Each structure stands twice: as structure tokens, then as C-alpha cells.
Amino acid sequence: xxxxxxxxxxxxxxxxxxxxxxxxxxxxxxxxxxxxxxxxxxxxxxxxxxxxxxxxxxxxxxxxxxxxxxxxxxxxxxxxxxxxxxxxxxxxxxxxxxxxxxxxxxxxxxxxxxxxxxxxxxxxxxxxxxxxxxxxxxxxxxxxxxxxxxxxxxxxxxxxxxxxxxxxxxxxxxxxxxxxxxxxxxxxxxxxxxxxxxxxxxxxxxxxxxxxxxxxxxxxxxxxxxxxxxxxxxxxxxxxxxxxxxxxxxxxxxxxxxxxxxxxxxxxxxxxxxxxxxxxxxxxxxxxxxxxxxxxxxxxxxxxxxxxxxxxxxxxxxxxxxxxxxxxxxxxxxxxxxxxxxxxxxxxxxxxxxxxxxxxxxxxxxxxxxxxxxxxxxxxxxxxxxxxxxx
Amino acid sequence: xxxxxxxxxxxxxxxxxxxxxxxxxxxxxxxxxxxxxxxxxxxxxxxxxxxxxxxxxxxxxxxxxxxxxxxxxxxxxxxxxxxxxxxxxxxxxxxxxxxxxxxxxxxxxxxxxxxxxxxxxxxxxxxxxxxxxxxxxxxxxxxxxxxxxxxxxxxxxxxxxxxxxxxxxxxxxxxxxxxxxxxxxxxxxxxxxxxxxxxxxxxxxxxxxxxxxxxxxxxxxxxxxxxxxxxxxxxxxxxxxxxxxxxxxxxxxxxxxxxxxxxxxxxxxxxxxxxxxxxxxxxxxxxxxxxxxxxxxxxxxxxxxxxxxxxxxxxxxxxxxxxxxxxxxxxxxxxxxxxxxxxxxxxxxx
Numbered sequence: 001x002x003x004x005x006x007x008x009x010x011x012x013x014x015x016x017x018x019x020x021x022x023x024x025x026x027x028x029x030x031x032x033x034x035x036x037x038x039x040x041x042x043x044x045x046x047x048x049x050x051x052x053x054x055x056x057x058x059x060x061x062x063x064x065x066x067x068x069x070x071x072x073x074x075x076x077x078x079x080x081x082x083x084x085x086x087x088x089x090x091x092x093x094x095x096x097x098x099x100x101x102x103x104x105x106x107x108x109x110x111x112x113x114x115x116x117x118x119x120x121x122x123x124x125x126x127x128x129x130x131x132x133x134x135x136x137x138x139x140x141x142x143x144x145x146x147x148x149x150x151x152x153x154x155x156x157x158x159x160x161x162x163x164x165x166x167x168x169x170x171x172x173x174x175x176x177x178x179x180x181x182x183x184x185x186x187x188x189x190x191x192x193x194x195x196x197x198x199x200x201x202x203x204x205x206x207x208x209x210x211x212x213x214x215x216x217x218x219x220x221x222x223x224x225x226x227x228x229x230x231x232x233x234x235x236x237x238x239x240x241x242x243x244x245x246x247x248x249x250x251x252x253x254x255x256x257x258x259x260x261x262x263x264x265x266x267x268x269x270x271x272x273x274x275x276x277x278x279x280x281x282x283x284x285x286x287x288x289x290x291x292x293x294x295x296x297x298x299x300x301x302x303x304x305x306x307x308x309x310x311x312x313x314x315x316x317x318x319x320x321x322x323x324x325x326x327x328x329x330x331x332x333x334x335x336x337x338x339x340x341x342x343x344x345x346x347x348x349x350x351x352x353x354x355x356x357x358x359x360x361x362x363x364x365x366x367x368x369x370x371x372x373x374x375x376x377x378x379x380x381x382x383x384x385x386x387x388x389x390x391x
Numbered sequence: 392x393x394x395x396x397x398x399x400x401x402x403x404x405x406x407x408x409x410x411x412x413x414x415x416x417x418x419x420x421x422x423x424x425x426x427x428x429x430x431x432x433x434x435x436x437x438x439x440x441x442x443x444x445x446x447x448x449x450x451x452x453x454x455x456x457x458x459x460x461x462x463x464x465x466x467x468x469x470x471x472x473x474x475x476x477x478x479x480x481x482x483x484x485x486x487x488x489x490x491x492x493x494x495x496x497x498x499x500x501x502x503x504x505x506x507x508x509x510x511x512x513x514x515x516x517x518x519x520x521x522x523x524x525x526x527x528x529x530x531x532x533x534x535x536x537x538x539x540x541x542x543x544x545x546x547x548x549x550x551x552x553x554x555x556x557x558x559x560x561x562x563x564x565x566x567x568x569x570x571x572x573x574x575x576x577x578x579x580x581x582x583x584x585x586x587x588x589x590x591x592x593x594x595x596x597x598x599x600x601x602x603x604x605x606x607x608x609x610x611x612x613x614x615x616x617x618x619x620x621x622x623x624x625x626x627x628x629x630x631x632x633x634x635x636x637x638x639x640x641x642x643x644x645x646x647x648x649x650x651x652x653x654x655x656x657x658x659x660x661x662x663x664x665x666x667x668x669x670x671x672x673x674x675x676x677x678x679x680x681x682x683x684x685x686x687x688x689x690x691x692x693x694x695x696x697x698x699x700x701x702x703x704x705x706x707x708x709x710x711x712x713x714x715x716x717x718x719x720x721x722x723x724x725x726x727x728x729x730x731x732x733x734x735x736x737x738x739x740x741x
Contacts, residue, residue: 039550046474046547049535077668079675110533110548110556118512122530128650129536130512131657170672178664182657189653193510193540193646196638208653 019364026361029354033107041354047340048349055335056359057104059187060328061097062136063211066219067226068094068143069173069180074252076173083249085242088150088379089230090223095143096366102140104362128189135183142176153386154377162386184215191334199338201280201289204271207334213264217257218327224250224320234374239381247313254316255308257323261301268293285338292333296326424503428522429568430590430622431577432597433496435635436607437584440467440481440494447579448479448498451564470636473497474547478561479576486634493628495635496576496585499524499545499561500614501622506646510540515558522590522622523563531558542618542641563622590622597626613637619645 032041044051071090074080106112114121119137124130149165152158188211191198204210227246231238272278280286300322307315336349351359374380446461448454455476459466467483479498486493505524508516515531518524526546533556538546549556564574572578577585586593594615601608606629613632614621618641625637633639 033553035553037549037551037553037556042550044548044550046472046538047544049538049548073668077672077675079672079679108534110535110552111531111554114513114530114532117530117532122513124512124514126509126647126650126654127512127536128653129510129534131654133512174665174668174672177668178661181660181664185656186653189650190536190539192649192653193506194542195649196542196641197539205652208656 019368022357022360022364025357026364029357029361030107032354033358038108038110041352041358043349043352043355045347045349047343047347050335050339051349052336052351052355052359053104053108055332056328057108057362058101059331059335061101061104062184062187063215063218063327063331064222064324065094065097065101066180066184066215067223068097068146068219069176070216070219071223072146072173073177074256076170077177080252082245083252085239085245085380086223086227086249088147089226089374090219091143091146092150092370092373092379093222093226094219095140095147096369098136098140098143100362100366102136103365104358107358128186128193132183132186132190135179135186139176139179139183142172142179146172146176150373150377150379153383156385180215181212185209185212187211188334191339194339197340197342198334199280199285199341200275200277201272201285202334202338204274206267206271206274210264210267210271213260213267214327214330217260217264217323220253220257220260221320221323221327224253224316225324228317228320230374230380233371234380237374237380241382242380250313250316250320251308251311254304254319257319258301258304258308261297261304261323265293265297265301268297285341288333288337292326292329296322296329300326425518425520425522426591428503428520428590428622429563429587430501430522430593430624431563431574432586432588432593433623433625434584434586434600435493435495435625435627437582438481438494438496439582439584440464440483440492441581442466442481443579443581444496444576444585445477445479445481447575448561449477451567451575452478452562454478467494472547473499473545473560475549475551475557475559478559482636484635486628486630493635495625495627495637497543497545498576498623499563500543501561501563502618502645503620503622504618504645504647506540506542506618507537507546509646509650510536512536519565521563521565521568523565523568524622525562525565526558526560528557533558540646542638542646590624593624597624601626616643617641619643619648 029041038044042051042053067090071083072087075083075087102115105115109115115133118124118127118130118133145165145168149162152162152165185208188207188209191203191207192205195203227250231246272281281290300319303315303319303322306312307319340348378386442461442464449457449461457476467481470482471477471480473480479496481494481496483492483494501518501522501524503518505516505518508514508518508524512534513530513532515527516524516537517527533548535548535558537558538544538548546558546560548558564572564576567574573587577587586596588596594612597612597615601610601612608626609629609631611626611632613625613627614623625632627635627637631639
């Protein structure tokens with residue numbers, strides 16, 4: 001699985017060794033989880049039913065997989081054709097991201113084989129989680145269909161099906177934006193039901209809008225970040241179309257991110273102003289809120305803006321991973337750090353080793369799958385046989 | 392009919408999906424959901440912390456025996472919550488130093504519009520006509536969103552079961568009510584701190600008791616309006632409910648009201664986005680077309696201008712060349728004439 005294209009041809013590269021250790025540990029924890037129950041490997045409790053498998057695997061996973069809908073919308077709907085080379089890597093990242101979100105949920109829910117119940121068996125339409133589940137289920141299918149042409153080109157001999165899928169591009173893109181709007185915002189809306197548990201600095205009726213807006217710059221920043229990493233490791237796979245649009249795309253996404261982050265900042269401030277919650281800023285949680293908003297929204301937004309203005313790509317490439325960390329911090333704040341803030345510290349949650357191992361396990365599978373696919377399938381380049389029918 | 396009323400209220404947001412009527416509007420209608428719902432009134436001033444209700448609950452629900460027996464009152468020294476093995480617990484509080492402690496029993500409050508039921512994406516929770524909020528483990532996926540949603544931190548989970556974990560909580564002894572019996576805890580209480588009855592009658596009873604004992608009780612029935620109201624009602628001696636670990640800031644908005652706005656946005660997004668996005672696509676396509684056409688026009692014009700320029704230049708060059716040629720011819724002619732002239736002169740000399 002992981003032998004291909006290593007620099008010295010050896011199986012035992014540092015990366016492969018670490019990945020192997022994580023996979024082995026993940027298998028052990030998986031066996032424990034499904035033989036001894038959630039209690040044996042997690043720090044979840046009756047007061048803290050959701051831990052990092054929701055806060056990181058689900059919330060961060062979905063937010064950071066937003067590059068799929070943002071990039072394909074930019075290219076196909078808004079007419080930025082010069083970004084075409086970036087669409088396939090973004091779609092692949094998104095597809096793997098969502099697939100792993102669903103995979104990780106199998107660890108978290110009590111009876112994973114019933115995960116299809118809300119869609120096919122008994123629908124709880126009053127639940128925000130129903131909306132999330134339905135959208136994620138359909139969107140995963142959409143992403144699979146958007147990714148599929150690359151796999152079919154690689155295998156060869158499926159030109160008829162590939163042709164149908166390519167014709168569906170526009171429809172799938174629009175469907176992707178609708179579904180993303182709905183479930184990205186719904187992940188924030190999940191917490192609307194618990195005003196007494198989420199700290200007032202984070203609880204606002206704008207939560208769904210904030211989650212949606214932040215998913216946009218999360219996706220854009222993730223595309224820039226993924227591009228930086230991919231360039232380091234898979235440069236030999238990239239063709240002129242990809243490389244030609246690469247710098248242009250990073251500047252354009254930096255500009256877009258800066259604008260959206262400015263709008264997001266305005267929402268954050270309106271959230272405080274609406275319910276006059278300024279006084280909470282002078283508490284410990286207030287300092288933490290300021291760290292999140294100033295340290296991980298205002299500053300990277302400024303770097304993006306200056307980086308774009310001065311054509312300073314180095315600054316843009318600092319801002320992108322910075323923003324990604326900021327998004328993760330925000331999702332952790334809403335789901336874990338500012339959640340159950342009124343409980344005494346002994347009743348608060350901190351992830352167990354088992355939970356961290358499974359989260360790393362899931363990320364590692366994602367990285368390995370990404371490497372497996374981009375070293376084989378036409379992701380960073382247009383397949384020579386399909387140069388003329390590229391969509 | 393009543394149940395349908397309730398479900399209508401509960402599902403206001405969901406209904407809005409199909410009818411397009413604003414969920415807020417639907418849920419603000421004054422629906423008297425479940426007027427005959429049962430409930431229990433708990434009077435904290437009467438509770439002596441004997442834990443007999445805990446024992447009875449454990450017995451009627453066939454829950455596992457606890458590590459320490461129910462007559463061990465030392466357990467009360469630590470504040471506890473409900474868990475997978477106990478649907479109800481009694482906690483001890485000392486609101487005012489030097490005064491006797493006050494005890495409070497906690498269990499599911501059986502909300503009129505339950506957050507757990509609103510949050511459940513497989514409708515595993517249902518508010519019954521008896522007033523009970525009951526749970527169906529046969530459909531439960533185990534997402535535990537009900538536990539996140541519950542403002543009273545009541546549902547517990549069987550974290551130690553590998554493959555068949557359930558959410559565990561008080562059922563208001565729904566099966567016993569159907570048999571005409573009292574809930575286990577109510578039956579066991581030796582001090583009549585618990586009163587079972589129709590919720591609306593219990594509300595009257597609660598207010599009568601507050602009024603009849605001037606100054607003794609907090610002038611509030613906890614659960615009358617909290618989170619849209621609960622079947623389980625509590626009255627407590629002064630100074631406050633907060634002194635008994637009860638959240639006094641929950642507000643009166645029910646769980647469906649908190650999420651109806653977000654759910655109502657679903658049809659809006661699903662309806663507007665495709666139109667807007669297709670429009671944007673058309674605009675960008677049209678822009679492209681116009682740009683293409685403009686480019687073509689500009690190129691054509693440039694070509695036309697270039698060829699006109701070239702022609703003019705050619706003509707100019709030609710005429711220039713003509714002038715130059717003429718001049719050269721003239722010079723040559725002149726030269727020849729001069730030469731002939733000289734020759735003629737020379738001939739004359741010779």
C-alpha cells in the first residue's frame with residue numbers, strides 16, 4: 001500500500017514507519033472499542049457525550065473538506081477556468097475527508113450498523129442532526145461521482161460512463177454547493193439546542209451562518225495548504241495546466257479568504273453586540289475568545305490581504321496553514337472547550353489516549369489513500385488520452 | 392388527536408419543510424398540548440433524603456444493584472447525577488450555613504416539548520399522552536445528541552456495552568401508569584414529597600402550597616415554563632432553586648423553538664441556491680461570450696486597421712519610389728544629354 005514513489009525506494013522511510021505504528025495502534029484500539037465498548041477507550045461520560053471524535057473527526061473534518069465545493073464552484077460556476085487544474089486535487093481531498101468522517105463516526109456511535117436508519121428507516125425530521133446526516137450522505141455520493149472520472153480514466157475502458165459523469169459536472173457542482181451550505185451551517189446549528197451548555201461568547205443564533213462562512217475560508221486555505229504539501233512530494237506528477245494556474249490560484253484564494261474572513265469577523269462581533277455580551281470579554285473565556293478571533297482570524301486575514309496586495313506568496317503560504325489551525329481551534333472551542341463551561345473542572349472532558357489514537361489513525365488512512373491515488377490516477381495532471389475531452 | 396397536536400408542535404420545524412409555513416409561526420400558536428398529561432410535583436421542603444425513592448426506582452426498573460446499599464446515607468455527601476444504573480438520585484444541599492440541609496431529587500423532567508425528542512434523528516424518543524417521555528432502543532443509533540440537547544443533563548449512556556449500548560433514563564414509570572399504578576418513586580416516598588397527578592392540577596396545588604405558606608417557598612414553580620414547560624414540577628424553600636443546583640437561567644423557549652429557524656432555512660437554501668447559482672453560471676458564461684465577441688471585434692478592427700495602414704504605407708512607398716525613380720531617370724537623362732553635348736563639342740574641335 002505504501003511502497004510507491006519513496007525517495008530511496010525503501011519501504012522503511014520514516015513516514016512509513018510512523019504511519020505503520022499509528023495503523024497498528026489504531027487496529028488495537030478498534031478491537032478494544034468493539035469488544036469492550038466506548039467506555040474502555042474513551043473519556044466520554046454522561047455529561048460529555050461528544051469528544052474529539054465529534055469535535056475533531058466530524059467538525060474539523062467536514063470544515064477542512066470544504067475545498068471541494070469552493071474550488072469546483074469557483075471553476076465551474078464562477079467561471080475561473082484557469083483554476084481547472086486545482087479542481088481534481090480539491091475534490092479528492094474532499095471525498096477522502098467526507099469518507100473518513102463517516103468512517104470515524106462508526107467508532108463514535110453506539111450501534112454503527114444503524115447509521116443508515118435516519119435516512120432509510122425512521123426519519124427524525126425535527127432534528128438538526130437529521131439534516132446533517134442526510135446532507136453528508138448525499139454529498140458523499142456527489143463527491144464520489146465527481147471523483148470517479150479520475151478513477152475511470154486510470155482504469156481505462158469506461159469512456160461511456162466517464163462521458164456521462166463529465167456531462168453531470170455542472171449539476172453535481174450546484175448540488176454540492178447546496179448540500180455544503182446546508183450541512184456546514186447545520187453543524188453549527190447542532191449547538192443551538194443547548195444554550196445553557198455553550199458559553200455565551202460562542203452561543204449565538206448566528207452559529208449556523210458562522211460555521212458556513214468559516215467553512216468557505218477553511219476550504220480555500222486547505223486547498224492552498226494541500227497544494228504546498230503536494231508540491232513538495234508529488235511535483236513529478238504535476239502537468240503544465242496544474243503548475244500554470246498554481247500561483248494564480250493561491251493569490252486568488254488568498255484574496256477571497258481575506259474578504260470572507262473579514263465578513264466572518266463582522267459576524268463574530270455582531271454576535272456579541274446583539275445580546276450585549278461584551279462584558280464576557282473580560283473573563284478567562286474572554287481572553288480565550290480573543291485569542292481565537294484576533295490570533296486566528298484577524299491576523300491570518302491581514303496576512304492574506306497584505307500577501308495578495310504585495311504579491312508576496314510566502315506570506316500567503318504562512319496565512320493558509322495558520323487559518324486551518326484557527327478553524328480547528330474554533331471547532332474545538334464550540335464543541336469541547338466552551339461546551340459544558342459551567343461544569344466543575346472534575347466533570348470536564350479531556351481526550352483519552354485511545355481517542356487520540358483513533359483520530360490519528362483516521363488521518364493516517366486519509367494521507368495514505370491520498371498518496372495511493374495521486375501516484376496512480378490523473379489528479380495533478382490531465383490524462384494524455386483525455387486531453388481534448390477534459391471537462 | 393391530542394398526541395397529534397403535540398407532534399404538530401414538536402414537529403413544527405419539520406412540518407414547515409413540507410408546507411412552507413414558517414416554523415416560528417406554527418410553534419407560536421397557542422396549542423394546549425396534552426392537557427391531560429400526568430406529572431409529579433416534588434416539594435423539596437418535604438424531602439428528608441432517605442433514598443427510598445432511589446431504591447424503589449431501582450427495583451421497579453430492574454436496574455443493577457448499586458455498590459453501596461440504598462440505606463447508606465453517606466452517599467449523599469457527594470453530588471451525583473443520573474447514570475446508566477440509576478434513573479433517579481437525591482442530592483443534599485446546604486443553602487444557608489447553620490441551617491438544616493435541603494434535599495433535591497433529580498430524574499427526567501418529562502418536558503412538554505422534549506429537547507431529546509426534538510434532537511433525535513430516528514425519533515427514538517416520544518412524548519406519550521400519559522405525559523411520559525419514553526425511549527425506544529430498537530431504533531437508537533447511539534449518536535448521543537439527546538444527551539447534548541437535554542438541558543437537565545438527564546439521559547445517560549451504557550458506555551461499557553460494546554454492541555448494544557442504550558440511552559438510559561426515567562420513564563415516569565410509563566408501563567405502571569398504564570396499569571393504573573403510581574410511579575415507583577412516588578409510591579415509596581414516606582413524606583409525600585412527591586405527588587402524582589394531572590399536570591394542570593399539580594400546578595394549582597403547587598401555587599396553593601406556595602400561597603398558603605407565606606414566605607417559606609420561592610415564588611416560582613420550576614418546570615411551569617422552563618424550556619417550554621415540564622411534566623415534572625418542583626417547588627423549593629427559599630432562598631433559591633440555584634442553591635439546589637438548579638439552572639435558573641434556562642429560559643422559556645422550548646428546544647423546537649431554538650432550532651426551528653435553522654431548519655426553516657433548509658427549504659429556503661434548497662430553493663434559492665440552484666436559481667442563484669445557475670444565474671451566476673449564466674452571468675459568467677455570458678461575460679465570457681461577450682468578452683469573446685468583444686475580443687473578436689477588436690481583433691477584426693485591429694486587422695482592418697493594420698491592413699489599411701499597410702496599404703497606405705505601400706502607396707506612399709510606391710509614390711516615393713516613383714518620385715525617386717523619376718529623379719534618377721531625370722539625372723540619367725541629364726547626364727546622357729550632357730555627355731552627348733560634350734561629345735558634340737569635342738567633335739567640333741577635332
